[in-house]
Amino acid sequence: MKGAILVTGGAGQLATSLAVRGGPRVHRVGRPTFDFDRPDSIALVFEQVAPWAVVNAAAWTAVDAAEAHPEEAARANRDGPALLARLCAKAAIPFIHISTDYVFDGDKGTPYVETDPTSPTGVYGRTKAEGEQAVLAANPGSIVLRTSWVYSATGKNFVRTMLNAGARNATLKVVGDQRGAPTNADDLAAAILAILDVVGDDSPSYAGLYHAAGGGETTWHGLASAALHDAARHGRPMPEVIAICTADWPTPARRPPDSRLNCDKLERVFGVRLPPWRRSLTATVDRLLATPDP
Known part of the structure; x- marks a missing residue:
């Protein structure tokens, strides 16, 4: 591995x-x-760091808020990443851009592959899909990784929210008709670093779209229930977790009902496959319960 990774x-x-x-x-x-x-800040940081490779993990991820702020979401999810991609193309260095399962409408019925057409249903998904296209147009050597349902032992995420809610409530209602793959941020980070080890200075030959999500599948209800069961092993109360329909929990943005991603291409090209979500979740809950809530 050469030089700094921005x-x-x-x-x-x-x-x-x-x-x-x-x-x-x-x-x-x-x-x-x-x-x-502030586009000028992007070029300035790039010049100061002089990276060997860049990973763009910045994005507008507030799915519902994006509906009311489409221009801001577009700058974060499309315009900014495209500028960063151009800088990497000019410097001839590897660029990995993180995207999302929400570029799909979730109506396919089977896991999505990279060649499936995008069909976002909200501003967040649309700007992320536009971002993919803009990045690859600005820098055809880019690697775009679509992932899903990211959580970790740090920051705000669904797993932490469920653990906090379970500690305060005897009953929780969680959507049970949206299917996908929870992805642990540590697992995704390990996959990204492994990819950079493979591409080296030959990133253009690996360019394109890849899916990188946790192994297996579940629903938000299944993820919440599993996290709370893991917490119960630590003496936390185990609330009743009731599965509800998406229609019973209306939101400004429509979520894909089935956003499972087929990740075979990632393994075929890079020899990388993320661990099963259930195993990674247990380790994350153990860490979360040892970490004060921010």
Whole structure:
């Protein structure tokens, strides 16, 4: 591995995991130093760090809020990443851009492969799909990784929210008709670093779209129930977890009902496959219960 790896996304889950796993070679940047709303800051940080590779983990991820702020979401999910991709193309260095399962509408009925057409149903998914296209147009040598349902022992995420809610309530209602694959940020970070080990200075030959999500599948209800069962092993109360329909929990943005991702291409090309989500979840819950809630 040569030189610094510039990781955007500041103190986000994936950026944090990359910093821990990648050690001193990882240079994390985030607001206000690095801000997609200020294009000049992107070029300045790029010049200062002079990276050997870049991982873009920065994004507008507030799915519902994006519906009311489409321009801001587009700058974060499309325009900023495209500029970063151009800088990497000019410097001839590897660029990995993180995308999402929400580029699909979730109506296929089987796991999505990389060649399936995108069909986002909300502003978040649309701007992320546009971001993929913009990144690959600006830098055809880019690697775009679609992932799903990311959680970790740091930051705000669904697993932490469920553990906190389970400690306060005897009954929880969680959507049970949306299917996907929970992805541990540490596992995703390990996969990214493994990819960079493979691509070296020959990233253009590996360019394109890949799916990188936790092994297996579940629902939000299944994920919540599993996390709470793991917490119960530590003496936490085990609430009743009731599965409800998406229609019973209306949100501004429509979620895909089945956003499972087929990750075979990632293993075929890079020899990388993320661990089963259930095993990674247990380790994360153990860490979460040892970490004070922020």
